[in-house]
Amino acid sequence: MTGQRKYDSGSQKRKAKERRDMVIQSFAGSMDRYVKGKPNQSEHENVNVIVNVNTSLDENDNAHDLNENEHVDVLNENIDDLNDNIEDLNYLNENEHVNVLNENIDDLNDNIEDLNENVDDLNDKAYDLCDPGNWEINISQKERDLIVEMGPVRVANFIYPVENNRSFNDKYYTRSLANGENYDRPWLVHSQLKNKVFCFCCVLFKNGLSSPLTSANQGYNDWRNISGRLVEHEKSSSHMLSMKAWKETELRLRKL
Structure with missing residues (x-):
């Protein structure tokens, strides 16, 4: 940055004018000693000299004023340029902020889409796991917990397929005792996928030897002998x- 130009104060200008007048007067007196000619001619020439000196001094003042005006014009131009630069910078900052905001919104939308897809996948998986025919032999702990949380699923008013003139019936969900009492069999589930029945807890928590009722890859469909087999099991x-x-697993999951 260039240094600021210093200007004379009012008192300094008055002193300069007094010195200028003294120079003019002394200069006029000295001219009388060196210039020869008629008196009126000498006076005329002295006047011309004084006029020329005054003119030169006035021109210096005018030049000084012009320099001041030029300095002000340049300063104003610099201020205008600075304001333009500030406006451009603000515009760029605003646009950059908007672009970043738009990118964040796009990322958020992508995350929402991914989340929705995950929820859909989870819902599809949960729906599949409602049917024991979709269970794996070596089921994972995570899937086992999910199935336990859902509990055994029974489809109301389902028409069971007929095989060899026999089919499963909702009455098998209930155990009838000799004294006339009836008990629900919450562990018994039917697979629409395989048209077979399974023991819900024995498939999930294997204890003892495997059998069609307790194996996820088998299932029981001997409808002629199903009553005795369920009691035995x-x-x-x-x-x-x-x-x-x-x-115990149900109780553990409730505490989570």
Whole structure:
């Protein structure tokens, strides 16, 4: 940055004018000693000299004023340029902020889409796991917990397929005792996919030897002998242990 130009104060200008007048007067007196000619001619020439000196001094003042005006004009131009630069910078900053905001919105929308896809996948997975026919032999702990949280699923008013003139019936969901009492069999589930029944807890919590009722890749569909087979199974010790493990898992998941 260039240094600021210093200007004379009013008192300094008055002193300069007094010195200028003294120079003019002394100069006029000295001219009388060196210039020869008629008196009126000498006076005329002295006047011309004084006029020329005054003119030169006035021109210096005018030049000084012009320099001041030029300095002001240049300063104003610099201020205008600075303001333009500030406006351009503000415009760029605003646009950059808008661009960053738009990018963040796009990223957020992408994350929402991914989340929705994950939710859809989870819902599809949960729907698939409602049917024991979709369970794996070596089911993971995460899937086991999810199935336990959903609980056994029974489809109301489902028309069971007929095989060899026989089919599964909702009455098998209930155990009838000799004294006339009836007990629900919450562990018994039917697979629409395979048209077979499974023991919910024994498939999830394997205890003892594998059987069609307790194996995810098998299932039971001997509808002629199903009543006796269900009674035999629910009295077994392995079934009791699986029931215990099921209820303990339910309790653990409720505390989470």
